[in-house]
Amino acid sequence: MGDKRMHKIPGHNDIKWDDKNSDKFRGDIKETGIGFMGYDFDSATEQFKVFLHYDQLYYWKYGEVSKLGKGFVEGEFWGTQCPKCGDKFFPPRVNCWRLDCNLERSDWIKLSETGIVHTFTIAGWSGKSSLKRHPFVLAYVIVDGCNTSIANEIRNIEPWDPEFGMPVKVVWKPKAERQGTVTDWWFEPADGWKAGPMTPEKERMKKLCQPVIEWVQTMK
Amino acid sequence: MHDHLGLVGLPHVRIENGGNTGGSALYGAFLAVKSGLFDCVGVYGWETMDNVTQSQGSEFIALASDTRYEALAGGIYPIYYAAMAYKFMKENNLTEEDFAMAAIKNRNYAADNEKSQFYRSDYNNPKSPYYKKTLTVEDVMESRLISYPLKRLDCCLMSRGGAFTLVTSEEWAKKHAAGNYVEIAGAGLSSCTIRAGDRIDYPGWNEKYGKGYPDMTEFAACRHSGEVAYDMAGIEYKNAAKEIDVAEVHDAFSSSETQIYKALHWCDKDNIQEFVREKRTFLDGDVPTNIGGGLMGYGHPVGATGIMSTLETMYHLNDTAPKKHLSSKTYVKDADTGLVNSHAGTGTSISNFILRRP
Secondary structure (H helix, E strand, C coil): CCCCCCCCCCCHHHCCCCCCCCCCCCCCCCCCEEEEEEEEEECCCCEEEEEEEEECCCCCCCHHHHHHHHHHHHCCCEEEECCCCCCEECCCCCECCCHHHCCCECEEEECCCEEEEEEEEEECCCCHHHHHHCCEEEEEEEECCCCCCEEEEECCCCCCCCCCCCEEEEEECCHHHCCCCHHHEEEEECCCCCCCCCCHHHHHHHHHHHHHHHHHHCCC | CCCCCCCCCCCCCCCCCHHHHHHHHHHHHHHHHHCCCCCEEEEEEEEEHHHCCHHHHHHHHHCCCCCCCCHHHCCCHHHHHHHHHHHHHHHCCCCHHHHHHHHHHHHHHHCCCCCCHHHHHHHCCCCCCCCCCCCCHHHHHHCCEEECCEEHHHECCCCEEEEEEEEECHHHHHHHCCCCCCEEEEEEEEECCCCHHHHCCCHHHHHHHCCCCCCCCCCHHHHHHHHHHHHHHCCCHHHHHHHCCEEECCCCEHHHHHHHHHHCCCCCCCCHHHHHHCCCCCCCCCCCECCCCHHHHCCCCHHHHHHHHHHHHHHHHCCCHHHHHCCCCCCCCCCCEEEEEEEECCCCEEEEEEEECC
């Protein structure tokens, strides 16, 4: 099969997509493509503008890391490991990042669903699709001793309580709601972890969160 | 743009590199002229971010990050930067107030320039809480939480804007812009990982800068491209803050400006706290930085920003700052060496340039 470092790419006709779920979470979103929705005119300055709306279902293929997406749907955590140097990756890398390993193809390994918080922040502002979730904690977590860290939310915690180095566990959405993406799971404090006492810094964080909490409550 | 400027037929290259678009385009023009193939290259950039709301805009910008594993989790740039800034703050014994120094510095300098966005939207706007106000650290501390430790006034603006510069051979400049041009004495461009989370043990950086560098606290691509530019310009790293007379750096966040001080060797872990608190990057300090207002004060029209920073540095080296700012207060007199920094992603692509008065 030639160079073992290459990604395997099935032929177009070899893929049947026998487990189709492309419309499963669509709701009432309709694809309209590009459309002209209206216009505004300012008579004083003679400025004219046109409103457009564009919407399009599209996909990205996981390709060689498809096992990751399927694993999320099944509630399994898959990373990769270089057989030469032993570096572990989550999210997975297909080829080792160490130049001395000469792009060695990594092996799939099942990871424990535990991790350590490397750093974190309390988000009080975000993209339109996330505004109502505020304030939430976004953390970079080193899962199962990997050489990389991954960002995701820590839930079931007061926003001011996370700590550097705290242990966390993975919690899954119900299976029927899983989409094969990182939004299928989140982190929560590991069993037995207890938040430390309030400190001046935590009081400061709590104070900063209050207006955000009140603002979110005013949203429809 | 070629079409509407009447330049059809000229060679053209589109460079799209996030926040480092301007710096990358300048770098491309530098290569083109340095190669000897061209003696005059126009570099222009622009952005029209006010076509959408701020939260929509934030989400669009986040599409330039890792959409597979990060943007989906609700991350946008201020959140990624905040997670990095918080760890940097802790590990370097800094506080929110230390970050706020850059925020008030850049905005207060922008208030001296009626073309800047802060001047137009806030300083000269009776409806703004910051109308005719010299900002203080308390103003930053009291502004709304964006992502801890960053508040609203720690973050850059979203802007509509454009910028243009010419990169030419020395002969061309002497002939057409005598007394007005500046020299590009050093140029560096470096890439880094798309995800900040991949920087805690990256083999290439481990080998170059030691195990675990840059972690999730520093910008290795800034340090590396800065060192390349310093080497080219003959600046010793330890003397950088002394040799550079004026700088414009990518203050997308007050924290990132502070992180950049360290990545560019202006200070180290042991003295960064005093470096910040002694106001060494203010007008009267060793290395006046973002005197033009930077991204927090002047504006951040992403595709134009690196070029804006280049021009703002140039204004001091060719003594046009008083004319351009319509004020002499934000003018670094007798500046001979300038630094320009342009920065993309979470530090994913960064360029640095040394400009000199010829």
